[in-house]
Every structure is written in C-alpha cells, then in structure tokens.
Amino acid sequence: MFDTNEITRIVGLQSKSYTLLKWFGENVGAGGFSFTVSHGASSVGEAATEWLxxxxxxxxxxSRPDENDWNEFGCLFASYLTTSFTLVEDAAPTYRSRTGCYCVFCRRLRSVSALRVRTPDKKAGGKAMEMKRLYVSGLAAEQDTPLAGDALTALLADRDLAPAVSxxxxxxxxxxxxxxxxxxxGVLVLWREIAWINGKLNKRFALSADAILASEKTVAAAIIAAA
Structure with missing residues (x-):
C-alpha cells in the first residue's frame, strides 16, 4: 500500500521537475549553465542530479526540491528527457559549448527545444498491462489475498475498475x-490512460496524490471482493 507522505512528496517532485523542464526549454539559449563536468560512466539519473x-x-x-530530495528529483527530471520525450534526429544543440560533457543527459538537455513528445510503440500496451498485473498481484499479496490467474485476469479486464488500476x-x-x-x-501508455481524453491531453488534468490513494483503495476493495 502507498505511504501517504511518500506518494504526496513524489507527486510534488514530479510536478516541480516538469515545471523545471518547461522553464529550461525557454531559457537554455540564454546561457549561464555549466556543462563542463564529464559524467563518464555515471547513470542518467546520477548525471542529472550532479548537474542540477x-x-x-x-x-x-x-522548482528546486528540498535538500534531501535531489536524487529522486534528478531521476524524475531525467526521465522526462529519456522516456517521455524523444530528440529530433540530427537536431543541433540549443546551448553550444566548445568543451564539456556529451553524455545522454547533457546532450538532450542542451537540445531541449528539439525534444518532442514520444509516441508509444506497438509493444508499449503490453508492457503497460504487465505493469498493471504486477501492481495488482503485489497489492493482493500485501493484503494476504493472493489472486489466482483467472481471477487476476478478470479483474484487469473489468472496464469499470480500469481507470483506478491505471x-x-x-x-x-x-x-x-x-x-x-x-x-x-509502458509508462507513457499509463499516462495516456489517466491524463488523455479523446486522443489528446486533458488540459484540466493534474496528477493528484489523493487520486492515487483513492484509486488504490478502490483496487484493494475489488481484490477482496474477487478473492
């Protein structure tokens, strides 16, 4: 089950990281940012945290997180650059430098104005379903009400329950x-299932920790009813 404080904190960090990405897209060309440190073998998340x-x-x-939240904030910020968006092929960097790092994170950040929303491929739907299956089966195990394969499949096929599961x-x-x-x-598919309507982003949608918690309660109740 979600910890209320943790999911509230993470949703807040997600909102700040997206706000920062939009701000950076409008301001990267102004300069004043340092890309001089080479990230070498660092992961994308580590590179993002160091740079931030x-x-x-x-x-x-x-748009800055609390002192103890930089690592998670860096990972969320980097995830937008690597998962949510794709870089236009052969795009020139908005911010140019004769020296510096050209790791995946820094290259994408310098070219942020050339990023475009990624369209999930044909396999993404199956990956999203597997994420749902793992989540629901894990929640059932937490409640000591494990679901048999058929019961789990039926629950995931329930259209009325689908929004809460997503x-x-x-x-x-x-x-x-x-x-x-x-x-x-697969995450992009989940996002479209909760934030899109009629094939496009619902501009009124705002990710909510309260809605996540309420959705989990709905799914938990359905698990108990199906057990």
Whole structure:
C-alpha cells in the first residue's frame, strides 16, 4: 500500500521537475549553465542530479526540491528527457559549448527545444498491462489475498475498475521512476490512460496524490471482493 507522505512528496517532485523542464526549454539559449563536468560512466539519473546541484543557483527557486530530495528529483527530471520525450534526429544543440560533457543527459538537455513528445510503440500496451498485473498481484499479496490467474485476469479486464488500476499503477511506477529514471514506454501508455481524453491531453488534468490513494483503495476493495 502507498505511504501517504511518500506518494504526496513524489507527486510534488514530479510536478516541480516538469515545471523545471518547461522553464529550461525557454531559457537554455540564454546561457549561464555549466556543462563542463564529464559524467563518464555515471547513470542518467546520477548525471542529472550532479548537474542540477551544480547549477542550482541558476534555477528558479520554486522548482528546486528540498535538500534531501535531489536524487529522486534528478531521476524524475531525467526521465522526462529519456522516456517521455524523444530528440529530433540530427537536431543541433540549443546551448553550444566548445568543451564539456556529451553524455545522454547533457546532450538532450542542451537540445531541449528539439525534444518532442514520444509516441508509444506497438509493444508499449503490453508492457503497460504487465505493469498493471504486477501492481495488482503485489497489492493482493500485501493484503494476504493472493489472486489466482483467472481471477487476476478478470479483474484487469473489468472496464469499470480500469481507470483506478491505471491511476494506481502509474503512482507505483512514478515511485520507481524517482529511483531508477525510466521504466520504458509502458509508462507513457499509463499516462495516456489517466491524463488523455479523446486522443489528446486533458488540459484540466493534474496528477493528484489523493487520486492515487483513492484509486488504490478502490483496487484493494475489488481484490477482496474477487478473492
């Protein structure tokens, strides 16, 4: 089950990281950012955290996390660059430098204005379903009400329950993204299931920790009823 304080904190970090990405897209060309440190064999999340900390003085105060949240914030910020968006092929970097790092993170950040929303591929739907299956079966195990294969399949096929399953699973994957940067394009499918309507983003949608918690309660009740 979700910890209320943790999921609230992570949703807040997700919101700040996206706000920062939009701000950076509008301001990267102005310069003043340091890309001089080589990240070598660092992971994308580690590179993001190092860069953000080193450039924190240049970032808007309302998009900076609390002191103890930089690692998770860095992973969430990097996940937008590597999972949610794709880089236009052969795009020239918005921010140019004769020296510096050209790791995946820094290259994409310098070319942020050339990023485009990624369209999930044909396999992404299956990956999203597997995420849901793992989440629901894990929640059932936590409640000491394990579901047999047929019962789990039937629950996942329930259209009335589907929105809650998608929302709660997205919350689970968001926590994982805050630690591991990316879970692949299945996450994009989950996002579209909860935030899109009629084939496009619902502009009124705002990710909510309360909605994630409520969705989990709905799924938990359905598990008990199906056991």
């Amino acid at each position: 900390l080193r450039n924190a003085h240049s970032l808007p105060a309302d 929302y709660a699973t997205y919350g689970q994957e968001l926590i994982r993204r805050s630690r591991f940067v990316s879970q692949g394009e």
